[in-house]
Amino acid sequence: xxxxxxxxxxxxxxxxxxxxxxxxxxxxxxxxxxxxxxxxxxxxxxxxxxxxxxxxxxxxxxxxxxxxxxxxxxxxxxxxxxxxxxxxxxxxxxxxxxxxxxxxxxxxxxxxxxxxxxxxxxxxxxxxxxxxxxxxxxxxxxxxxxxxxxxxxxxxxxxxxxxxxxxxxxxxxxxxxxxxxxxxxxxxxxxxxxxxxxxxxxxxxxxxxxxxxxxxxxxxxxxxxxxxxxxxxxxxxxxxxxxxxxxxx
Amino acid sequence: xxxxxxxxxxxxxxxxxxxxxxxxxxxxxxxxxxxxxxxxxxxxxxxxxxxxxxxxxxxxxxxxxxxxxxxxxxxxxxxxxxxxxxxxxxxxxxxxxxxxxxxxxxxxxxxxxxxxxxxxxxxxxxxxxxxxxxxxxxxxxxxxxxxxxxxxxxxxxxxxxxxxxxxxxxxxxxxxxxxxxxxxxxxxxxxxxxxxxxxxxxxxxxxxxxxxxxxxxxxxxxxxxxxxxxxxxxxxxxxxxxxxxxxxxxxxxxxxxxxxxxxxxxxxxxxxxxxxxxxxxxxxxxxxxxxxxxxxxxxxxxxxxxxxxxxxxxxxxxxxxxxxxxxxxxxxxxxxxxxxxxxxxxxxxxxxxxxxxxxxxxxxxxxxxxxxxxxxxxxxxxxxxxxxxxxxxxxxxxxxxxxxxxxxxxxxxxxxxxxxxxxxxxxxxxxxxxxxxxxxxxxxxxxxxxxxxxxxxxxxxxxxxxxxxxxxxxxxxxxxxxxxxxxxxxxxxxxxxxxxxxxxxxxxxxxxxxxxxxxxxxxxxxxxxxxxxxxxxxxxxxxxxxxxxxxxxxxxxxxxxxxxxxxxxxxxxxxxxxxxxxxxxxxxxxxxxxxxxxxxxxxxxxxxxxxxxxxxxxxxxxxxxxxxxxxxxxxxx
Ligand SMILES: Cc1cc2nc3c(=O)[nH]c(=O)nc-3n(C[C@H](O)[C@H](O)[C@H](O)COP(=O)(O)OP(=O)(O)OC[C@H]3O[C@@H](n4cnc5c(N)ncnc54)[C@H](O)[C@@H]3O)c2cc1C
Ligand code: FES
Numbered sequence: 036x037x038x039x040x041x042x043x044x045x046x047x048x049x050x051x052x053x054x055x056x057x058x059x060x061x062x063x064x065x066x067x068x069x070x071x072x073x074x075x076x077x078x079x080x081x082x083x084x085x086x087x088x089x090x091x092x093x094x095x096x097x098x099x100x101x102x103x104x105x106x107x108x109x110x111x112x113x114x115x116x117x118x119x120x121x122x123x124x125x126x127x128x129x130x131x132x133x134x135x136x137x138x139x140x141x142x143x144x145x146x147x148x149x150x151x152x153x154x155x156x157x158x159x160x161x162x163x164x165x166x167x168x169x170x171x172x173x174x175x176x177x178x179x180x181x182x183x184x185x186x187x188x189x190x191x192x193x194x195x196x197x198x199x200x201x202x203x204x205x206x207x208x209x210x211x212x213x214x215x216x217x218x219x220x221x222x223x224x225x226x227x228x229x230x231x232x233x234x235x236x237x238x239x240x241x242x243x244x245x246x247x248x249x250x251x252x253x254x255x256x257x258x259x260x261x262x263x264x265x266x267x268x269x270x271x272x273x274x275x276x277x278x279x280x281x282x283x284x
Numbered sequence: 285x286x287x288x289x290x291x292x293x294x295x296x297x298x299x300x301x302x303x304x305x306x307x308x309x310x311x312x313x314x315x316x317x318x319x320x321x322x323x324x325x326x327x328x329x330x331x332x333x334x335x336x337x338x339x340x341x342x343x344x345x346x347x348x349x350x351x352x353x354x355x356x357x358x359x360x361x362x363x364x365x366x367x368x369x370x371x372x373x374x375x376x377x378x379x380x381x382x383x384x385x386x387x388x389x390x391x392x393x394x395x396x397x398x399x400x401x402x403x404x405x406x407x408x409x410x411x412x413x414x415x416x417x418x419x420x421x422x423x424x425x426x427x428x429x430x431x432x433x434x435x436x437x438x439x440x441x442x443x444x445x446x447x448x449x450x451x452x453x454x455x456x457x458x459x460x461x462x463x464x465x466x467x468x469x470x471x472x473x474x475x476x477x478x479x480x481x482x483x484x485x486x487x488x489x490x491x492x493x494x495x496x497x498x499x500x501x502x503x504x505x506x507x508x509x510x511x512x513x514x515x516x517x518x519x520x521x522x523x524x525x526x527x528x529x530x531x532x533x534x535x536x537x538x539x540x541x542x543x544x545x546x547x548x549x550x551x552x553x554x555x556x557x558x559x560x561x562x563x564x565x566x567x568x569x570x571x572x573x574x575x576x577x578x579x580x581x582x583x584x585x586x587x588x589x590x591x592x593x594x595x596x597x598x599x600x601x602x603x604x605x606x607x608x609x610x611x612x613x614x615x616x617x618x619x620x621x622x623x624x625x626x627x628x629x630x631x632x633x634x635x636x637x638x639x640x641x642x643x644x645x646x647x648x649x650x651x652x653x654x655x656x657x658x659x660x661x662x663x664x665x666x667x668x669x670x671x672x673x674x675x676x677x678x679x680x681x682x683x684x685x686x687x688x689x690x691x692x693x694x695x696x697x698x699x700x701x702x703x704x705x706x707x708x709x710x711x712x713x714x715x716x717x718x719x720x721x722x723x724x725x726x727x728x729x730x731x732x733x734x735x736x737x738x739x740x741x742x743x744x745x746x747x748x749x750x751x752x753x754x755x756x757x758x759x760x761x762x763x764x765x766x767x768x769x770x771x772x773x774x775x776x777x778x779x780x781x782x783x784x785x786x787x788x789x790x791x792x793x794x795x796x797x798x799x800x801x802x803x804x805x806x807x808x809x810x811x812x813x814x815x816x817x818x819x820x821x822x823x824x825x826x827x828x829x830x831x832x833x834x835x836x837x838x839x840x841x842x843x844x845x846x847x848x849x850x851x852x853x854x855x856x857x858x859x860x861x862x863x864x865x866x867x868x869x870x871x872x873x874x875x876x877x878x879x880x881x882x883x884x885x886x887x888x889x890x891x892x893x894x895x896x897x898x899x900x901x902x903x904x905x906x907x908x909x910x911x912x913x914x915x916x917x918x919x920x921x
Contacts, residue, residue, distance in 0.1 A: 047833060063558055065670070070560050073784065076837075080782040085829035086837055090350060092523040094563045096664065097448055098354040113667075120667050145494055146834040149350075153471070156351050160463040164456030165415045169335040170733055172406070172413035176370065179424030189417040189442060192449060196353055219415065226415045 099195030139207035161240035200255035206247030214271035231278030308745035315340035325352030328708025329509030331732030337461030360447025363439035388716020389866035414453035431721035485704035518791030542712035545858035550685035551617035574645035641677035696739035717866025
């Protein structure tokens with residue numbers, strides 16, 4: 036198979052970027068999208084050109100490091116997937132494929148397809164954890180948790196922090212990401228205690244980072260590799276509201 | 285050099301508590317003046333950095349990914365062991381200890397392994413308190429399952445994403461310390477050298493991967509928690525960035541490297557499908573709880589698997605190892621898969637695969653239950669291969685997965701360089717010649733949360749009142765200059781070949797000669813091939829794009845340079861060990877197809893000393909003594 040790629044090239048944070056066209060051939064259907072980009076890069080090395088920088092690590096859909104806008108969709112074609120799990124059998128021979136970085140105010144471009152997602156880390160740092168001491172804890176089975184509750188908590192906890200939700204949102208909102216963490220913890224008795232405080236702090240940090248507001252279009256849910264439901268946003272709003280009320284805000 | 289493992293005296297079950305009670309302490313006011321560098325933010329690094337931060341030390345933590353949450357611990361699927369005995373099936377600390385010692389084929393240190401088993405129970409408590417959503421039973425209590433090499437159910441899991449959930453727990457703890465100002469996080473940073481002055485570790489040199497700047501960091505102690513080097517084979521279950529660079533450069537500065545050839549080849553991975561694959565995805569060992577492994581009885585049987593009748597299938601693990609069946613340890617299962625494929629009975633388009641079949645399990649418990657247990661793994665398999673495992677059996681084959689070898693450490697997890705510690709997969713300490721499933725998440729957590737916070741304090745008590753080395757010290761200049769020169773060498777070399785092409789070739793050499801099975805002749809020829817390849821690499825590698833910016837080719841080049849060195853050491857190690865043990869199977873040392881260990885001559889840890897570029901590495905031996913377990917022929921029959 037052969038493809039025509041149009042890829043965003045930008046040397047550094049502060050230099051302008053543009054779409055550049057490349058042809059790749061010798062691609063097989065069972066290659067992954069990133070194997071295909073490796074192939075392109077190997078050709079660029081042969082020609083002595085700077086390779087296309089793109090984030091990736093685990094290549095099995097769990098680390099959240101890969102992040103591409105492929106043909107106008109976060110993580111490309113397919114449902115509930117990450118870019119590294121996209122395979123070339125999902126494209127037609129001869130296709131032109133557009134490859135761009137995540138675009139959002141809170142995720143500045145570092146180089147080519149690589150963006151700075153440290154805002155997510157700071158949102159978690161603002162309160163996305165249970166404040167337990169490292170090294171001591173009560174006996175695990177002393178806190179029974181109904182299975183369905185633990186399962187629902189897991190459904191939220193499965194977020195890989197890739198940022199597709201932000202990239203897909205026209206407002207660049209991080210509500211789904213933040214809500215997933217708030218939900219994961221507030222569904223568990225261990226995390227209940229700080230639930231309201233956590234919601235307040237994380238929402239405030241989200242605003243500080245320049246993420247936009249949520250207008251409930253559900254674009255985030257549609258591209259989430261882990262199918263995190265926008266129902267969690269409801270739970271975040273609820274915790275936030277309770278907290279705001281109880282503080283007389 | 286005499287290797288002193290510093291194993292505390294006293295009866296095995298009391299060693300750790302006696303040791304802790306004798307350890308020197310540092311008062312809180314002094315902790316604020318002590319700096320610790322932690323390289324790595326996986327389970328081992330994040331938990332250590334969070335624990336140090338909480339104790340009041342000043343911590344700098346580094347990782348090469350864009351966020352600490354992405355360390356490769358995230359990819360662990362199956363579970364974590366703990367001797368909680370929640371299932372009341374006869375488990376206890378002693379049994380976990382025995383299983384681990386036996387699983388490692390009597391090539392690990394009793395005292396370390398016992399401590400691992402002893403501390404296993406606390407880790408589950410810790411994780412649950414952090415909000416890790418482990419699987420639960422309908423009554424609300426924690427659920428368990430079995431893993432290879434054991435006969436009890438002691439593995440805790442969070443669907444197929446146990447590593448992710450545990451790592452997010454320690455990432456939370458780390459984030460909390462970053463927020464409180466005790467830990468400074470440096471993502472997109474790669475450690476490229478260790479600074480040693482008067483024999484003591486005093487700092488590191490890193491490359492800022494975004495800007496290309498070479499940065500210097502000084503501290504009272506340096507902790508490496510940089511994960512495994514199984515990616516040396518190029519094709520592996522590891523992440524693309526996994527490397528030996530941090531530990532290798534520490535090795536070059538004097539840290540001994542232990543058992544480098546003990547590499548685990550995991551039996552159940554997605555096989556090689558073409559020549560452009562970058563990775564072999566693991567299909568978790570937990571699948572062997574319900575999946576049955578087989579190949580056709582006849583050679584070259586070209587029929588579709590579902591057309592092959594029951595009596596013409598060879599469930600070879602069940603046949604050869606009836607007591608453990610599909611749950612035999614990994615080294616044995618991998619070797620058995622290679623054997624049946626070598627006999628010409630392999631499955632799939634290349635003949636280098638076996639079947640992992642869920643037909644009987646689906647018939648027994650129903651599709652729904654199987655989907656609850658393994659749904660995400662089945663989906664992943666289908667995405668990658670296009671085959672639906674609910675209908676057709678999976679095709680699987682062994683792939684490089686875990687390094688039991690790593691930096692030599694004593695009981696305190698300190699390397700042979702005072703002030704340099706190694707935790708998690710990058711040390712050699714607990715798994716001997718073969719790691720049991722679900723024991724390495726355990727080791728990474730135990731090292732980081734429960735061991736290093738104590739042993740580090742003891743070390744730092746001796747550093748009180750000392751200032752960190754100034755970063756303009758000549759030792760820093762020398763290290764930074766070396767790093768800069770290497771980067772410049774890559775980017776200005778007038779070569780023709782890409783870094784990946786060298787890595788693939790190195791991987792093939794090692795896979796052929798130093799993986800599932802090894803021979804003296806094969807290893808000798810591999811050593812000379814690796815040497816030639818290394819010379820060619822430095823002559824002919826091509827790294828376009830410049831040094832002072834984000835340039836993934838530079839990162840890869842540095843890692844491959846170190847893999848080329850380590851690859852040779854692995855072969856030396858495998859060559860000197862004239863026995864078969866665990867993952868190290870020397871074809872010359874077998875009886876009726878089973879490994880033959882030689883306890884008389886090889887009951888030691890091989891610890892290698894670097895002798896300069898081109899120098900023959902020097903072997904040191906730490907003799908292993910077994911007081912509480914009796915080295916026996918490992919039988920899973
Ligand atoms: C696919 C897969 C599945 C697994 N499943 C299981 C399982 O079910 N149960 C189990 O017990 N074990 C499992 N394992 C093994 C287990 O996950 C690992 O052994 C363990 O997580 C290692 O943790 P770690 O903290 O030592 O290293 P890692 O989590 O690999 O972390 C390494 C850290 O070091 C950093 N680093 C590395 N090099 C440098 C450098 N030069 N400079 C700066 N930073 C650096 C990285 O950025 C990262 O933060 C699995 C492994 C794989 C690959
Ligand atoms: S590379 Fe890890 S999720 Fe894609």
